[in-house]
Amino acid sequence: AQRVTQPEKLLSVFKGAPVELKCNYSYSGSPELFWYVQYSRQRLQLLLRHISRESIKGFTADLNKGETSFHLKKPFAQEEDSAMYYCALRVDTGFQKLVFGTGTRLLVSP
Amino acid sequence: EPEVTQTPSHQVTQMGQEVILRCVPISNHLYFYWYRQILGQKVEFLVSFYNNEISEKSEIFDDQFSVERPDGSNFTLKIRSTKLEDSAMYFCASSGGKGGSPLHFGNGTRLTVT
Known part of the structure; x- marks a missing residue:
C-alpha cells in the first residue's frame, strides 16, 4: 500500500537555523514525490517536486x-x-492522485 | 495569476441534508479533483474527473458522493445525505495536463455537519 510518513507534527527553530522536514514513503512503483506548503489562511501550493531537482525559496529535497x-x-x-x-506521493495512475503525509508545522521564531 | 476558487468558504448543514460544494477551476485546465482533510488528519484523494467523467475515485467516494461539471466553468461535489463524519475541509484542484502537471488547489470549503 502507498503511504507517506511525516514523523514530526511540529518543528520549531530559530531564524537562521538549518531546517530538515522529514518524509518517508512506501510505494512499490516508481515514486514521484512533492512538497506542498500551506501558509496561514492560504491554499496548498506546490513548493517543489523531485523530478525538477530545483531549489525554491532556498528549499531543496533529494x-x-x-x-x-x-x-x-x-x-x-x-x-x-x-x-x-505536506509531503505527497503521486501514485502512478496517470492522473494526479496524490497520497499525502499528515504534515509538519514549521515554526520559525525570531 | 489564475486561481481555483471555491464557494462557500464554510458550510454548516444538518445530518441527512444534501450539500453541494462549488469550485471554479482554472479556465484552461482539463483535469479536476476533489480532496478532503478531516481535522487533524491527512489530505485524502476523493475523485478525479476528466472529459466529463470520473477517471478515478477512492474508497471514500461512495454512492453518497457525486461530481458534476454542469457548465464550462463550474465543478461541483454533491453529498446526497450528509453524515457527521463528512465534516472536513474539502479542497478542489485542477491541472492542465495529466500526471506531469502540478495541481492548483482552491482555498477549500469547511463543511460542518451537525
Missing part, C-alpha cells in the same frame, strides 16, 4: 530511493517560512 525518503531542507530558516508542509 529523493533517496534506498532510504525511501524525500526530506525537505533549508540551510537558514526565515520567519516567513513558518507554515504547514
Whole structure:
C-alpha cells in the first residue's frame, strides 16, 4: 500500500537555523514525490517536486530511493517560512492522485 | 495569476441534508479533483474527473458522493445525505495536463455537519 510518513507534527527553530522536514514513503512503483506548503489562511501550493531537482525559496529535497525518503531542507530558516508542509506521493495512475503525509508545522521564531 | 476558487468558504448543514460544494477551476485546465482533510488528519484523494467523467475515485467516494461539471466553468461535489463524519475541509484542484502537471488547489470549503 502507498503511504507517506511525516514523523514530526511540529518543528520549531530559530531564524537562521538549518531546517530538515522529514518524509518517508512506501510505494512499490516508481515514486514521484512533492512538497506542498500551506501558509496561514492560504491554499496548498506546490513548493517543489523531485523530478525538477530545483531549489525554491532556498528549499531543496533529494529523493533517496534506498532510504525511501524525500526530506525537505533549508540551510537558514526565515520567519516567513513558518507554515504547514505536506509531503505527497503521486501514485502512478496517470492522473494526479496524490497520497499525502499528515504534515509538519514549521515554526520559525525570531 | 489564475486561481481555483471555491464557494462557500464554510458550510454548516444538518445530518441527512444534501450539500453541494462549488469550485471554479482554472479556465484552461482539463483535469479536476476533489480532496478532503478531516481535522487533524491527512489530505485524502476523493475523485478525479476528466472529459466529463470520473477517471478515478477512492474508497471514500461512495454512492453518497457525486461530481458534476454542469457548465464550462463550474465543478461541483454533491453529498446526497450528509453524515457527521463528512465534516472536513474539502479542497478542489485542477491541472492542465495529466500526471506531469502540478495541481492548483482552491482555498477549500469547511463543511460542518451537525
